[in-house]
Amino acid sequence: MRSDIGVGLIGTGFMGRCHAIAFRTAAAVFPLTIVPRMEAVADVNLSAAEEVAHRFGFARATADWRDLLDDPSVGVVAITSPNVLHKEMALAALEAGKHVYCEKPMALSLADAREMAAAAEASGVVHMVGYNYVANPAVIFARKLIDEGVLGKIIHFRCVNDEDYMADPSVPYSWRCRRDTAGSGTLADLGGHAVSLALYLAGPIASVSARVSTVIAERPVLDGESLTRSGPPNAASAVTRTAKVENEDQAVALLQFENGALGSLSSSRVAWGRKNYLAFEINGTKGTLIFDQERLNELRLFEAGAIGDDRNGFRTVPMGPEHEPYGMFLPAKGHQIGFNDKKAIEVARLMRAIAGEIHPYPSFHDGLAVESVIEAIERSAAEGRWIEPGTLAG
Amino acid sequence: MRSDIGVGLIGTGFMGRCHAIAFRTAAAVFPLTIVPRMEAVADVNLSAAEEVAHRFGFARATADWRDLLDDPSVGVVAITSPNVLHKEMALAALEAGKHVYCEKPMALSLADAREMAAAAEASGVVHMVGYNYVANPAVIFARKLIDEGVLGKIIHFRCVNDEDYMADPSVPYSWRCRRDTAGSGTLADLGGHAVSLALYLAGPIASVSARVSTVIAERPVLDGESLTRSGPPNAASAVTRTAKVENEDQAVALLQFENGALGSLSSSRVAWGRKNYLAFEINGTKGTLIFDQERLNELRLFEAGAIGDDRNGFRTVPMGPEHEPYGMFLPAKGHQIGFNDKKAIEVARLMRAIAGEIHPYPSFHDGLAVESVIEAIERSAAEGRWIEPGTLAG
Amino acid sequence: MRSDIGVGLIGTGFMGRCHAIAFRTAAAVFPLTIVPRMEAVADVNLSAAEEVAHRFGFARATADWRDLLDDPSVGVVAITSPNVLHKEMALAALEAGKHVYCEKPMALSLADAREMAAAAEASGVVHMVGYNYVANPAVIFARKLIDEGVLGKIIHFRCVNDEDYMADPSVPYSWRCRRDTAGSGTLADLGGHAVSLALYLAGPIASVSARVSTVIAERPVLDGESLTRSGPPNAASAVTRTAKVENEDQAVALLQFENGALGSLSSSRVAWGRKNYLAFEINGTKGTLIFDQERLNELRLFEAGAIGDDRNGFRTVPMGPEHEPYGMFLPAKGHQIGFNDKKAIEVARLMRAIAGEIHPYPSFHDGLAVESVIEAIERSAAEGRWIEPGTLAG
Amino acid sequence: MRSDIGVGLIGTGFMGRCHAIAFRTAAAVFPLTIVPRMEAVADVNLSAAEEVAHRFGFARATADWRDLLDDPSVGVVAITSPNVLHKEMALAALEAGKHVYCEKPMALSLADAREMAAAAEASGVVHMVGYNYVANPAVIFARKLIDEGVLGKIIHFRCVNDEDYMADPSVPYSWRCRRDTAGSGTLADLGGHAVSLALYLAGPIASVSARVSTVIAERPVLDGESLTRSGPPNAASAVTRTAKVENEDQAVALLQFENGALGSLSSSRVAWGRKNYLAFEINGTKGTLIFDQERLNELRLFEAGAIGDDRNGFRTVPMGPEHEPYGMFLPAKGHQIGFNDKKAIEVARLMRAIAGEIHPYPSFHDGLAVESVIEAIERSAAEGRWIEPGTLAG
DSSP states (O other): OOEEEEEEEEOOSHHHHHHHHHHHHHHHHSOOSEEEEEEEEEOSSHHHHHHHHHHHTOSEEESOTHHHHHOTTOOEEEEOSOGGGHHHHHHHHHHTTOEEEEOSSOOSSHHHHHHHHHHHHHHOSOEEEOOGGGGSHHHHHHHHHHHTTTTOSEEEEEEEEEOOTTOSTTSOOOGGGOHHHHSSSHIIIIIHHHHHHHHHHHOOEEEEEEEEEOSSOEEEEETTOOTTOOSSOOTTOOEEEEEEOOSOSEEEEEEEETTSOEEEEEEESOOTTOSSEEEEEEEESSEEEEEEGGGTTEEEEEETTSSOGGGOOEEEEEOOTTSTTGGGTOSSTTSOOOHHHHHHHHHHHHHHHHTTSSOOTTOHHHHHHHHHHHHHHHHHHHHTBOBOGGGTOO | OOEEEEEEEEOOSHHHHHHHHHHHHHHHHSOOSEEEEEEEEEOSSHHHHHHHHHHHTOSEEESOTHHHHHOTTOOEEEEOSOGGGHHHHHHHHHHTTOEEEEOSSOOSSHHHHHHHHHHHHHHOSOEEEOOGGGGSHHHHHHHHHHHTTTTOSEEEEEEEEEOOTTOSTTSOOOGGGOHHHHSSSHIIIIIHHHHHHHHHHHOOEEEEEEEEEOSSOEEEEETTOOTTOOSSOOTTOOEEEEEEOOSOSEEEEEEEETTSOEEEEEEESOOTTOSSEEEEEEEESSEEEEEEGGGTTEEEEEETTSSOGGGOOEEEEEOOTTSTTGGGTOSSTTSOOOHHHHHHHHHHHHHHHHTTSSOOTTOHHHHHHHHHHHHHHHHHHHHTBOBOGGGTOO | OOEEEEEEEEOOSHHHHHHHHHHHHHHHHSOOSEEEEEEEEEOSSHHHHHHHHHHHTOSEEESOTHHHHHOTTOOEEEEOSOGGGHHHHHHHHHHTTOEEEEOSSOOSSHHHHHHHHHHHHHHOSOEEEOOGGGGSHHHHHHHHHHHTTTTOSEEEEEEEEEOOTTOSTTSOOOGGGOHHHHSSSHIIIIIHHHHHHHHHHHOOEEEEEEEEEOSSOEEEEETTOOTTOOSSOOTTOOEEEEEEOOSOSEEEEEEEETTSOEEEEEEESOOTTOSSEEEEEEEESSEEEEEEGGGTTEEEEEETTSSOGGGOOEEEEEOOTTSTTGGGTOSSTTSOOOHHHHHHHHHHHHHHHHTTSSOOTTOHHHHHHHHHHHHHHHHHHHHTBOBOGGGTOO | OOEEEEEEEEOOSHHHHHHHHHHHHHHHHSOOSEEEEEEEEEOSSHHHHHHHHHHHTOSEEESOTHHHHHOTTOOEEEEOSOHHHHHHHHHHHHHTTOEEEEOSSOOSSHHHHHHHHHHHHHHOSOEEEOOGGGGSHHHHHHHHHHHTTTTOSEEEEEEEEEOOTTOSTTSOOOGGGOHHHHSSSHIIIIIHHHHHHHHHHHOOEEEEEEEEEOSSOEEEEETTOOTTOOSSOOTTOOEEEEEEOOSOSEEEEEEEETTSOEEEEEEESOOTTOSSEEEEEEEESSEEEEEEGGGTTEEEEEETTSSOGGGOOEEEEEOOTTSTTGGGTOSSTTSOOOHHHHHHHHHHHHHHHHTTSSOOTTOHHHHHHHHHHHHHHHHHHHHTBOBOGGGTOO
C-alpha cells in the first residue's frame, strides 16, 4: 500500500524550483511506499510562491513560511531559502514535528549547525541536508567500488569544486559577499560539496591545513538591489559605489584522513571556464578512479592487472541501469540522466527514510560533519596551522 | 489563461515510461498555455497499464487502446507501442480527431508512412514523430549556429548512430529481427535518428549510395518468449533452436545533400562499446562542429579566425541557459540535463503546437522525409546504385 | 657485425628534412645491422641542398639528382621531390640498381604506379613507399590485436583523414590544385594514408562507391610564384587573377572489404580545425578499437566481457615499451614519441629489409594497392557506380 | 660560422640514452652556432659505455668518468649517473672548467645543491639542470600567454606529478627507496618537475605546508641485485627478505606564491594508471589554462570574453610551428613532437648558452630554487608547519 505525505516548500529560487521538480519526478519514477503530495509553497514574494505552486502543482501558496509549520497537512518541510534563514526555519520545523529537508550549507556558523544537528537528533523526525552530489549514481558506484575493494586500500583523495560565477569583477556585490548573510565564501557554497564527497568516499578527516584568498577585494554595489537577492543585476540599477568582499573567493586545503590517506581540496568561485567542476581522483592500492561532475554520467577507472598490461588503461565507464538508481530513469546505458534527476534521487531517499526503509543520508549529523571540516579549513587558514575537525564538532 | 488537454498514452515500455515522465516534467518546467493532463494509459497487459497509471498519475488504465479514441476527455494520443502497430493506431487516432504523437519509426514501410502522413495532413490536428534528438539544446544550438552563418556554407556532414545492444550473439531472436514486425534493422531503430539530424542540420538529401550487412545471421529462439517483447530473456526460457535474422545489423551510406554538401552515415546495432553514439561532424567554409549524444550537454566548435591562430582550437562548449530551452530546467551552465529532459522538450513542443503557438517539428511530414531516406538507403543497398529519396516519397 | 649503406636524399622540403632526421635517428636508436650513412643530398636549389647536407651531416650536395644514381657510394635513394617527379626518379633509381624509398603517392596516375611497381618487382632491390602511419606503434599494436583475435572478426572499418591546410579560400593556387602536377587532390595527399590503414588493418578492398567535390572552385594566383612550390605566399607577390582548381577538396567513399566487412572513408583538405585527423574506428565481433593520429600515442579499446559489465568501458591505452618498437625510443610508458620518431621506425624497416631481415612494408606492391583504391574512388565518383579496385590494378 | 664542442656523457641508462639522442637531434634540427660533437661516453660498465658510444656515434668509451675531465677535447659534461653521484661529478667537472649539464635532482640534500650552485656561479662556465618539461613548446607557450597577460593576474596554480612505477608492492627494493642513495622519494624523482613548472609559470614560492606518506612500507629485496640499479628484477633473483622503504611514496603540499597566488602540489609514485601525469591548471583573472604531459602536444585554454558567451568554452589548442620551437621539428600543426624532441630542445638551449646567445635555463641557480622548495616541503611535512623555502636556500 502506498500512502502520501504533504510537502511544504520554502523558497522559489534555483533550489526551490529544483526541489519542486525533484519531488514530482521522484513521485513518478521511484516505487515509493510514501509519495510526496505537493501541499504548499512559501516565499516572501507571494506572487513567486503562487507561480511555483501553479506550475508545479502545489495546492496553495503563502508569503509566510510559518504557515507551513502550523499546517497539519504538511508532513515534510523543504528549506531552500537564503542560507542565513536555514537555522531559524529548520529549528522551527523540527519543533513543529515536521520532517526537515534543508539545503546546504546548514547554517552560517558551525555553532549554529551544531545546534541544528542536536535538535534534529533529539526530534525523532527524518532530517536531511541537500549535499546532493553523493546521490549521483556515478558517485554511489564509486563508493560501491571502494566498499568492494576494487580500488584496494584508499591512499589518496584529491578533490576540487570550481566555478566561475564570480570571476568577472563586474559581478555585483551581493549577500554572498558578506559574512553576516553568507558566512564563508566559496567554501560554504562549493567547498562543502567537495567535502561531502571526501567524507562519503574516503571517510572521516582527521586534520586539515589550509589557506584562502579573496581575489576581487571590492565589488560594485547596485542601488536598489536587495542583499538577499542573487542573480543578474536589474538593468535599471546604477552603480554608485563599491563594497568590500568579506569572504574568500578561493581556498586550498590538505586533508589527512583518519584511515591514513592523504588528500587535498581546492575550491574557487573565480576559476574561469569552470561551470560545475566538482571533480575527484582517488588512488587506492589496486586502482584509481576519476570523476568530474561536468560529465556526470561517466567515471574513469583504472584497475591494476585487470587485463594484460599492454591493453590496460583508464576505462571510461558510462553509467547505466546496473548503476543504481540510474535504472529508475532509463533502461538503456549511456543515455544519461541530468542534474535534476540526481536531485530526485535525493528526494527518493528522503521519502524512503520517512517510510523507515533506509537511514537518511546525508542527515543533519552528516551535514554537521561537512560543516566541521569547512570550519576547520577556515580556522586553519586564519591561524596558519593544522586543525582537527573532530575537535570542533562539539 | 492556462487550459489543459487530456493525454492518452499507448504502451508502457521504455518509450511509454519515457513519455509519461516527459509529460509530467513538461507540464511543470515549461510555461505552457495548454498543459497535459494525465488521462489514460493503454496496454494489452492491463496490470502494466495500471502500474504506469498509478505511478505517473494517469486517471485510469485500459487494456484496449481503442478506448482512448472513444474517450472525449482524451485530446492527444501518444503512441509508443511496437512499431508494427504504429500505423493502425495513428490512423485510427487521426480518424477520431485526436492530436497524434507517434514514436519513430512511423511505420514498417515507406508506403505506410506515406499513408499516415497524408492522413495527418488532411486531418487538421497536430501530429508529431518522436525523433527527439533534434530537441536537444545542443542540437538546436547547432542549427542556430548554422542559420546565423557561424559555420559558413555547409560542405560536409558525417553522422553515426551506433549501439551494441545486439552485438552479443546470445541476444535472442525477437521482433526486431523480423521484417514483418520491425521492417529494417538498425536503420529503423537507430539510423533514422541520424537521418533526422542530417535533415534538420544540413537540409534535404538528394541522393544516397549504401550497403548493409547482417553480421549475426542466426539468433537463438527462446521458447515461451513473445516476439513482440524486447529486453532480456526470461531465465526460465530454454533455447531449442535458432532463427534467421531478416534485417541488417549495420549500414553505411553516402549522402549527397541538395545544397551540394557531401556526407556519410553509419548505423550499427552491433558496435561493441557504443551505448548511444549518435554523433555528427559538420564542416562549413568557416568552421567545424562536432557532437556526440553520449556527452549530450556539450558541443565542440572550431571557428576559423575566431582568435589568433596560435590560441585557436576546438572549443568544448558546455550547454547552459543561453542555449534554449536548457534554462527551463536549470539556471546554471554546465549542470546538465538528461535524456528524459530532452523528451520533455519534445512534449513541450507538442503542447505549444496544439496551442497554435508554433509549427510542430518533426511533424508526420518531417517524419516521412526521414523514412524516405531510410527507404532510399535500403533500396540503394539492394540495387547497388545511387537512389534519390525524393523519387520515393510519393 | 654492422655495415653501412650510403643514403642519397632527393628533396629538401617537409619530407626531405623529415627523412634526414629519420635516417639519423634510426641509425642511433635501432640496433641495425646495416646502418644508413649520410652520403648526398640533391635539390634543384643547390643552396637548399647544401644547407640540408651541412645540417644533417650528409657528405655532399648536388643540384642534379641523377648524380646520386651514378654514385657507387649511394646504395639507397630517398625520393621526396614533388609528386610529379616520383615516377621518373624511381624508375631511374631502380634502373641504377639502387634501393628505393619513395614518398607517397607513388605517382600521379595508377598506370604510372603500376609501371613503377612492375619495375620494382623485377629489380631485385628493396623498395618502399612512405605511407608511414602504418609504422606508428599504436597502429602496429592495433594490427596485433586484430591478428590475435582480440577484436574477433572485423565487421566494420571507418576512417577519415581530414586537415584544413586549404580551408582558407585565400590559400593561393599551387601545384596541388592541378591535375598535371598533383593528380587528385585530397585523395592523393591525405586519402591515401587512410587507405593504407584500411588495407593494413582490415585487408583488401573489394569494391568502392564514392563521391567527391571541389569546395573552393577558384584560388588566387600569386605572380612570381612557382607552381611546384607549396607553403605560404611570398609577401611581395601580388594577386592579379584566379585559376580554376582542377581536383577535389573532399571525398567520401563506402568500402566493401573482401572479408565481408563494411566501411567508409572520408578525406578533406578543407575541414576547419583538423590538423592531422587521421582517424579510424574498427568494430569486430568481440570489441571496438578507436584511433586518432592527433593523439598518436594512445588507442581506445573496448573489449566485450573483459570485466564485469558495470565496470566496462572504452580503455584509453597509452603506448609504452610493450608496444613495439616504442621501446627503442623510451623505456617508460606514456612518455610519448613524435611524428619524426614514427618516420624513423619506417627507415629502420627499410634498413632491416635491405639487410634481408624482414620484408619491406609498404613495398611498391603495397603502395600500388593503395593507389588502386584511390583510383577506384575517383572512378566511382566520376561514373556514379561501384568500382572494384582489383579490376584496375592490372 | 659554426664551431663545435666535444660532449662527454656520463651514464648509459634511460637518461644517458636520452641525452645521446638529444645531442644528435639538436645538432641536426637546430641552426646552432656551436654544435655538439660526440666525444666520449663513461660508464662503470664499460661494455655499456662502448655499446652507447657505438650506437650514438661517440668517438670513444671509458669506464672512468674522470677521464672525461682530463680530456681537452671534451668541452661539456653531461651527468646522467645515479643521483648520489651528481654532486661529486658536477663539482669535479666545474673544477676542470667544463660546461656542466646535470640531470635532476641536483643532489640528495639541499646543502649539497647549494654547494653545487655556488661552485657553478663562481665557475664562469655554463651550467644547466635537466628539468626538461619547461622546454616543452606547450609549456613555453603557457609562459608566453602569462607574460602577455592573456590570463590576467595569476591567482591559482595547481600541479600534479603522478606515476605508478612503484604502485605494485612486488616492485623490489632499490636505491630509490633509500635516503642515502635517493634522498627523498617521489619528491626527488617527480615532485621536482612539478615545482619546476610552478616556478617557471607562477613565480617564486613564499611558503609551503605539506604532508607525505609511505604507502608500501617494506619491499622485497632481490639477492644479487645492485642497489644502484633500477628497472625490472633479474629473473634469476630470489626474494629472501624485505627491507624498509625510507622515503615517501606520495606527498601533498599547499603553495603560497610570492605574487599572492595560491596553489597546491601532489606527487606520487604509486598512483595506479598514471604514466607521466605531470599536469597543471592555472587560473588567472582573465582565463584558465590546463596542461597534461600525457598529451604533451596540446593545451586547454579558456579566455573570458574571447567570444560570445554562448560559444565560449575551453579550447584544445594543438601545438604547431607558431609555438616555438616546435617548428624546428615539423612545419605542420598537430603532427606532434615526442619526449625525446623536448629533451633536444633542452640541449639546444645548452648549446646556445655555451655560444653566449641566451642565458641557460634552468641553471644550477634555478635548480637550487627547485630543490629549496622540495626541501621546504619535506621539512613542513616533518614539522607540521608552514615553511618558507627562501629561508632554506642559504
